[in-house]
Amino acid sequence: MTSSTTEPTTYAVAADADVVRVRQAVRDLAVQAKFSLVDQTKLVTATSELARNTLVYGGGGEALVALLDKAGRPGIEIWFRDEGPGIPDLDLALTDGWTSGGGMGLGLSGAKRLVDEFEVDTAPDRGTRVRIVKWRR
């Protein structure tokens, strides 16, 4: 049973500075939930990748950050939402080294490896929603 223990906080992702802001908010929450230093860094880095995707490929959007609780075990859930062009071929986008922009092609696939739960809901012209969760070990 998963139940949100906090109302999600919404952050706009419209500029480079917003990516940093979301990242800092996630780091603060991870510290508060007593995540290990490695897990903090992994979650913050995944947030950085996905927030930047929202900005660069989705044309901006928002990030919702919430603290979860599963039988006393804290977790952090983050949603990234944009109303951009969507991802036409998700399998291709999740392939290491493939990029539609000028990046390294590791953002989406790398972020997936950094977290415990990873879901993408996307379709052409319907925008993209990415949900990630990391639980405290």
Next chain:
Amino acid sequence: MSEETYDWVRLLQENRDDVLARWTEIVRGSLAGRMSATESSHDLREVLDALLAGQGSTDVRSPSYDGLRSLLAELSRTRARQGFTPTETAVSVFALKEAVLGLLQASGDLRGYRAFADLSGLVDELGLFMVETYSATRETVIAEQAESLLELSTPVVKLWDGIVALPLVGTLDSARTQVVMEALLQALVDTGSEHAIIDITGVAAVDTQVAQHLLKTVQAARLLGAECIISGIRPQIAQTVVALGIEFGDIQTKANLSDAMLLALRRSGLDVVKSGRGRG
């Protein structure tokens, strides 16, 4: 319209000196000596004349107020730069209402109140216009400060003959990376160095964008004939970078700056030895 026979333009014209004196008094009081009497009374006289030049229009954006808007914009910008608060800025125009009201109360002129109501709305709009200009200027000031911080935070230091180091702290975004890369390449050329150490101990997170920027900087340095060593990779960063799948290829990395410095020295044909114990 019957009001035209006695509108606020006439009200102000007939009582120009009295209004100006009251107005100056109120503004000076609110600024608490941070502005000289002559300075503020000069400013306000100009504003009043420009206001009268609009011939009673209540549309702040109308061309007849071009002069007034540029005066107020200039005033707002100056106050923003001088560190006045938005209230201390907008009070310059809002105080006109108080001045006119004070005048009407003193003279007991009932005709004037209708004229005052019209003027009041216009003054409110002018006040908002000042606050808008004020905020825009403050944002420019903040952007300028961010810009100068950007340059401050990227010092390239010389560690030894032929060895320079670049300690990175904080967030590496595209704008900063550009500054960092330029600073490093320029230092390599200026000092004729063949070794550069990029220390990322102070970088909070290394994501693919940061890694890509680092790799590009190293490649650019190579084109100048310099080898880069990346140091200060903390354990949690190392694990994250591996999970992300980033490969640093043949770029030399070290856990800390001192290891990187030793490597650079050895590559330059130097070594660090304890005195009295000889080489080895």
